[in-house]
Structures are given as structure tokens and as C-alpha cells.
Amino acid sequence: MSGRTPKHVAVLMGGRSAEREVSLSSGRGCAAALRAAGYRVSEIDAGDDLVERLHAVAPDVVFNGLHGRWGEDGCVQGLLDWLRLPYTHSGVLASATAMDKTRAKAVFRAVGLPVVESRIVPKAAAMAAHVLPPPYVVKPNAEGSSVGIYIVREGANTPPRLADTMPAEVMVESYAPGRELTCTVLGAPGTERALAITDIHFEGDYDYAAKYEVGGSSHTIPADLPAEITAACHDYAVRAHRALGCRSISRSDLRWDERRGLDGLILLETNTQPGMTPTSHAPEQAAHCGISFAALCAELVEDASCDR
Structure with missing residues (x-):
């Protein structure tokens, strides 16, 4: 950026969601990377005074380094559109749709992407009886980072006892067995390309601790997969990204049951705000493809916009 005034970037982080700590880690890392790339950076912990902070900073x-509710579901995106401030990642509609797992699945089904059976039921109903035959999963319809996930194993006699913090309505979906895979899509609309596929190894359940604690999981990148499955993972991730109307970057999570071949590959969900922590998959996949963390953050900044 020598020879011209560097762009002033405000990095939003923290916020009020259940993923606040992850967002703080992501945001601080991205702020440091953007400074290394030559940008002028202000860090903002997004609170009730967000509008005032943005006006004061004037970026x-x-x-957008926020995760979870308010930062990933279209809320802050709408605010930034209103303020006419270009921002990174997806816009209002894509963010809101991807965060609502039921609506996202409807979009995926409409374009022929494979997803598991699911339904939305009152929390009380999910605790009173098995809504689906075990094994199945109970989780919030609009949270990320494996927050509030309950796995009901095959042969379970009783439904789960859900925490008081779970929402009044929950999603119950059939359990997809197999290997946990994830694939990042990067690029401006019309130039999107799938990066590498990561095979995630963990003990027990792939929960919040497995995702974010040091030693919680290990990764193989690129995943050792048959060529047909690699191609399908790339295809599903790009198609999901486009069907939702994502912009700049997304990460799709998949499960593959090796016993069933291509029929065993299931799209779980697509994240419009992939984690950017030291253990996150999107930066790891970008690095595998020769894109440094600073270059990745800079690409997102240069593709920033509003109202799309």
C-alpha cells in the first residue's frame, strides 16, 4: 500500500452472543494481520454503543469479526447497510438465511444438495419423547460453533434433558454418521473457488471444546479422500455458497459415511462467518493453498461492500 493512504479498517469483535470469546480471538488475530498487510486498524468490541463507536472511528x-447472533444473522449487516459502510463477508439475506438452519436446508434441497431430515419442535416436546428415531441431534436452530448440541445415541431409552439456556423451539435432525469434513469457499461473486478439504479428528463429540480448545481436535489437510468425494465436497461447498448468495468467504461442513460412497456424503451447514482463530479451518486451508493469513484478511477487505 506504499504511495497511497492506507484504508482505515474497523474490526468488529466480541459482541453479545454465546460465541463472544471466539469472536474476540478471531477479531484480534484479524486486526493484527491487517496491520501487517499495511492497513490502519481500529478494534471495536461491539456493544450497545456500536453506532456511536463507528461514527467516532469513521472507517x-x-x-466483521463477529460470530453468532447479531453478528452473523443479518443484524449487524443491516446496520452497516443503513450506515453506508462497506463490510466484509456476506450481506443481510445470505447471513440471515445461513444462520437459520431450517431455511438454509430448504435452499439446499431446492438446488439438489443432500441434507438430513429435520424438524423444529418446542423444547418441551423434545424432552418429552423421541421426536425422531435415535440416533438424532438436538440443537438451536440459529447458533453456531456447536453451541448447545445434544446427541441422542442409538438405543437411548429417553430423550435428552435440555439446559435452561436452550431456546423455546429447537431443531431435531437425524444423525449423520461418518467423517467430519469442512471446505472453505473464497472469492468475489463469479470467481468463487473451493480451497482445500480438512478431515477433522476428535475423541467423543465434535463440540465447542473440540473446536476451540488446544488439543481438542486434530486436522488432516488435504483430507485423504477418493477423487470422487473430493470433487463432490468442492462442488457442494461452491453450490451452497452460491445458493445462499454468500459473498467473499464461507465454510461448509459435511459428513461422509465411507460405507455408502457418494450417497454417504451429506451437507450439514454453511457458515458465512468462518472462524479466524489460531485453530480455525479457513485460514489453515488458505495457507495450504499459498494464501497467507494477512493476504486472506486483505482479500476480504478489498471485496467489502454494502447493499449486496
């Missing part, structure tokens, strides 16, 4: 671009 050229907003880097």
Missing part, C-alpha cells in the same frame, strides 16, 4: 471499511 473506510468494516471487517
Whole structure:
């Protein structure tokens, strides 16, 4: 950026969601990377005074490092559109749709992507009886990072006892067995390309601790998969990204049951705000493809916009 005034980037992080700590880690890392790439950076912990903070800082671009509710579900995106501030990642509609797992699955089904059976039921109903034959999963319809996930194993006699913090309505979906895979899609609309596929190894359940604690999981990148499955993972991730209307970056999570071949590959969900922590998959996959963390963050900033 020598020879011209560097863009001033406000990095939003923290916020009020259950993923606040993950967002703080992501945001601080992205802020440091953007400084290394030559940008002028202000860090903002998004609170009730967010509008005032943004007016005071007066950035050229907003880097959205928020995760979970308010930051990933279209809320802050709508605010930034209203303020006419270009921002990174997806816009209002794509963010809101991807965060609502039921609506996202409807979009995926409409374009022929494979997803598991699911339904939305009152929390009380999910605790009173098996809504689906075990094994199945109970989780919030609009949270990420494996927050509030209950796995009911095959042969379980009783439904789960859900925490008081679970929402009044929950999603119950059939359990997809197999290997946990994830694939990042990067690029402006029309130039999207799938990066590497990561095979995630863990003990027990792939929960919040497995995702974010040091030693909680290990990764093989690129995943050792048959060529047909690699191609399908790339295809599903790009198609999901486009069907939702994502912009700049997304990460799709999949499960593959090796016993069933291609029929065993299931799209679980697509994340419009992939984690950018030291253990996150999107930066790891970008690095595998020769894209440094600073270059990845800079690409997102340069593709920032509003109202799309």
C-alpha cells in the first residue's frame, strides 16, 4: 500500500452472543494481520454503543469479526447497510438465511444438495419423547460453533434433558454418521473457488471444546479422500455458497459415511462467518493453498461492500 493512504479498517469483535470469546480471538488475530498487510486498524468490541463507536472511528471499511447472533444473522449487516459502510463477508439475506438452519436446508434441497431430515419442535416436546428415531441431534436452530448440541445415541431409552439456556423451539435432525469434513469457499461473486478439504479428528463429540480448545481436535489437510468425494465436497461447498448468495468467504461442513460412497456424503451447514482463530479451518486451508493469513484478511477487505 506504499504511495497511497492506507484504508482505515474497523474490526468488529466480541459482541453479545454465546460465541463472544471466539469472536474476540478471531477479531484480534484479524486486526493484527491487517496491520501487517499495511492497513490502519481500529478494534471495536461491539456493544450497545456500536453506532456511536463507528461514527467516532469513521472507517473506510468494516471487517466483521463477529460470530453468532447479531453478528452473523443479518443484524449487524443491516446496520452497516443503513450506515453506508462497506463490510466484509456476506450481506443481510445470505447471513440471515445461513444462520437459520431450517431455511438454509430448504435452499439446499431446492438446488439438489443432500441434507438430513429435520424438524423444529418446542423444547418441551423434545424432552418429552423421541421426536425422531435415535440416533438424532438436538440443537438451536440459529447458533453456531456447536453451541448447545445434544446427541441422542442409538438405543437411548429417553430423550435428552435440555439446559435452561436452550431456546423455546429447537431443531431435531437425524444423525449423520461418518467423517467430519469442512471446505472453505473464497472469492468475489463469479470467481468463487473451493480451497482445500480438512478431515477433522476428535475423541467423543465434535463440540465447542473440540473446536476451540488446544488439543481438542486434530486436522488432516488435504483430507485423504477418493477423487470422487473430493470433487463432490468442492462442488457442494461452491453450490451452497452460491445458493445462499454468500459473498467473499464461507465454510461448509459435511459428513461422509465411507460405507455408502457418494450417497454417504451429506451437507450439514454453511457458515458465512468462518472462524479466524489460531485453530480455525479457513485460514489453515488458505495457507495450504499459498494464501497467507494477512493476504486472506486483505482479500476480504478489498471485496467489502454494502447493499449486496
